[in-house]
Amino acid sequence: MTKQKTIVILSPGFPADENDTTCIPSMQIFVKGLKQNKPDLHIVVVSFQYPFKAARYNWHEVEVIALAGKGKGQLYRLMTWRRVWQTLKQLHSRYELIGLLSFWMGEAAYMGKRFAKKYNLPQYTWLLGQDAKAGNHYVKQVKPQAGELIAISDFLAREFSINYHIKPQHTIPTGIDTSLFGSMPNIREIDIIGVGSLIPLKQYNLFIQVVKSLTIQFPQIKAVICGKGPEMEVLQKQISKLKLEDHIELKGELSHPEVLALMQRSKILLHTSAYEGYSTVLSEGLYAGCHVVSLVKGMDSRPPQHHVPGNVENIPALIKELLHDPNLLHEPVLAYPVETIANRVAALFGC
Structure with a gap:
């Protein structure tokens, strides 16, 4: 046989x-x-x-x-x-x-x-x-x-x-599996989204500091972080200390479809990880119509919607430019089916 x-x-x-x-x-x-x-x-x-x-x-x-x-x-x-x-x-x-x-x-x-x-x-x-x-x-x-x-x-x-x-x-x-994504919403009410484990490597303390710096020019800015991990309590304390409760929400662990749905309601995916092989989250963010900002450049070639600031100090200015752009497009970009x-x-x- x-x-x-x-x-x-x-x-x-x-x-x-x-x-x-x-x-x-x-x-x-x-x-x-x-x-x-x-x-x-x-x-x-x-x-x-x-x-x-x-x-x-x-x-x-x-x-x-x-x-x-x-x-x-x-x-x-x-x-x-x-x-x-x-x-x-x-x-x-x-x-x-x-x-x-x-x-x-x-x-x-x-x-x-x-x-x-x-x-x-x-x-x-x-x-x-x-x-x-x-x-x-x-x-x-x-x-x-x-x-x-x-x-x-x-x-x-x-x-x-x-x-x-x-x-x-x-x-x-x-x-990425495009069938997991729903139809594109008409409104993107989330300015910045972060997705990943709440561990030191992901540097969500930096994510929070970036949002804090943006509140001066964007007093109504809204951000969410999806994920769980040992840094949850520390990050919540940082949010409280900086009085960002109205600006940043820690969503905790969500199902994968729930995360993708939130991405589709977001303008920018901010990936602050200090080290990353190539997170699938980046590809998902692009297909969800987000502009992606990451510290690590995984692939030598990338679509124009994927922005790599070069260093931490350049992140706020880059995001300000994106949020100020009245013609910012949120078209899905399929990098790696x-x-x-x-x-x-x-x-x-x-x-």
Whole structure:
């Protein structure tokens, strides 16, 4: 009997069900897009740590095997890796594996590379952000070849090359699913939106300071920040101290569709992150009709609606210019459709 051609995706986490839209939205969109564009290809996701309950289930016609490592310590992690190995052996016996794709240069890449080497399978690691920084001990353990690496952006490819003297051969950003967006509203009542985890790296303290500086010329300015994280209380105190309660609202964690709807009601997406491979949020903001302002330039080429001020001090002046422009257009800009991204990755495996 002919075995079904299968790609195995290895990831630290994956949605617990189809309603879990907040778990790594960019990877959700990619996996779903890959299945939709290659319906005859069987896809299995092996998730190491999350969901926290071990299970096998179907997610948008994708087979998911959750091993529930729960992010526990070293001994428990080794046990999880052993279960990963046994799972991969079972999949290898059951299906015709045409390759493995690991999300992040971490434990998924380590296990994927070991298994692929033993069974002579193609394996690619998608570098997605901080895994390209210096000090990632998994790089030494994985010993990746340039041809096995996919960088999410030109910036990340250079970063990895500088830190590890290996230039990823492939640069593929994550795509967006245009079907998740509703119709464009007639009014954009939100001046500035921020989207992301409330962690120090994202520098939402800077976001708040920028809004404060803009209140002088824009006394009715409205801003929202979508996301949760350990900085929530600190940021709320900063907002109160600067008397910005009428200007900035911390929305907390929202579903992915809710975030996209807010983007479509916003004029500017301000991304203050100090380091970013290439956030899918930027592409989503552009398609939502926002003008995007970010400190990090992920791709060497970008649409004119994506503004990179060069330094922190230039952000307020840039946003003032945009808000003062009576002819500011909010047309959707589609930079990276998921269909294109899915086909590019699939092509690496000969699909």
